[in-house]
Amino acid sequence: MLMKYDYLIVGAGLFGATFAYLARKRGKRCLVIDKRSHAGGNIYCENVEGINVHKYGAHIFHTSDKEVWDFVNSIVPFNRYTNCPVAQAPDGKLHNLPFNMNTFYQMWGVKTPAEAQAKLDEQRRDAVERMKEEGITEPRNLEEQALTLIGCDIYEQLIKGYTEKQWGRKCTELPAFIIRRLPVRMTFDNNYFNDSYQGIPIGGYNRLIDGLLDGVEVKLDTDFFADRARWESIADKIVFTGKIDEFYGYRFGKLEYRTVRFETETLDEPNHQGNAVVNYTAADVPYTRIIEHKHFETFGAAVYDNPHTVISREYSTEWTDGMEPFYPVNDERNQAVYEQYRTLASLESSVIFGGRLAEYKYYDMAPIIAQALNHFK
Numbered sequence: 001m002l003m004k005y006d007y008l009i010v011g012a013g014l015f016g017a018t019f020a021y022l023a024r025k026r027g028k029r030c031l032v033i034d035k036r037s038h039a040g041g042n043i044y045c046e047n048v049e050g051i052n053v054h055k056y057g058a059h060i061f062h063t064s065d066k067e068v069w070d071f072v073n074s075i076v077p078f079n080r081y082t083n084c085p086v087a088q089a090p091d092g093k094l095h096n097l098p099f100n101m102n103t104f105y106q107m108w109g110v111k112t113p114a115e116a117q118a119k120l121d122e123q124r125r126d127a128v129e130r131m132k133e134e135g136i137t138e139p140r141n142l143e144e145q146a147l148t149l150i151g152c153d154i155y156e157q158l159i160k161g162y163t164e165k166q167w168g169r170k171c172t173e174l175p176a177f178i179i180r181r182l183p184v185r186m187t188f189d190n191n192y193f194n195d196s197y198q199g200i201p202i203g204g205y206n207r208l209i210d211g212l213l214d215g216v217e218v219k220l221d222t223d224f225f226a227d228r229a230r231w232e233s234i235a236d237k238i239v240f241t242g243k244i245d246e247f248y249g250y251r252f253g254k255l256e257y258r259t260v261r262f263e264t265e266t267l268d269e270p271n272h273q274g275n276a277v278v279n280y281t282a283a284d285v286p287y288t289r290i291i292e293h294k295h296f297e298t299f300g301a302a303v304y305d306n307p308h309t310v311i312s313r314e315y316s317t318e319w320t321d322g323m324e325p326f327y328p329v330n331d332e333r334n335q336a337v338y339e340q341y342r343t344l345a346s347l348e349s350s351v352i353f354g355g356r357l358a359e360y361k362y363y364d365m366a367p368i369i370a371q372a373l374n375h376f377k
């Protein structure tokens, strides 16, 4: 006789694990299944030479939502990591990100916000006038957005090559919102995020996942689709965090993703690039960025305590079956396909869809937690 659960949670990633934690606190019986051999989804880290390696890509937690911040810190305290990526431009020069007074100084030699503003206005003028002439009020694609936001030099040097490598599509064919994630600042502030809080769990992300799943029944190496009828019969409700198109048997077609191939290397030196993240914005450098994992959790002189370091070069490619689906491609075609699935999903009374794959959304971690919290309000 199969045991009955209140919730069968398909996927032990951040949404599934947070949902399980909150449900368990309310006395609900949960079973979490995941097809991978570890929990944690894409925030899972692998320890190499004492360094937590972000196996599925760098994750930096950031939020302005105090409730979310307090929640995650109640599971595991977070460190003071602040993301300040550096970008190497096609000419080999380094620039600070996000676009701020340091970037403008490095790019043009301007030293004051007034000088920088004048330069930005000049840089943006052509694109702004072109849009005005054509009667366009909202940028229609990423290129228009970038040119009107930050101008031609920065677009050419720091955005175009990187973005086209990352997405495998022309900037004119990508949605404008992707670039709106990046702040533009008239201050000397290299903090990539505008949020009030950011950091990395002390001891690594696996502590967060272990804390969320503490006391919850988890079955790994277990594929929902391999025995769907059985899984659907053992719980009152299903929390589905996998791919929504797969859930519906791809009946409206397949959704597209971008995936990332990581070339990870352990080096016999303590400090390879002096920063967690260095982007390579040139179109002819095949990788988009190099992550040096130890910098997420060690600072200052402590970096030298470990004589080794681990780096990952990221190569962005189109997703095909069998690869990890990382980034949803929210262009018009995919969005239209997703809307059809979403309509079906909205009619379900016993299935809850949550997370990046089930909602086909380019999610940060904090909104995922917020969504799970909201579900129980």
Ligand code: UDP
Residues within 6 Å of the ligand: 087, 097, 158, 159, 160, 162, 163, 166, 178, 179, 181, 182, 279, 281
């Ligand atoms: N971006 C860019 N140059 C950079 C870094 C980012 O043009 O050096 C653009 C690019 O279009 C990218 C978007 O900003 O897709 C969002 O970047 P973010 O770093 O937030 O992406 P993620 O870390 O989620 O991959």
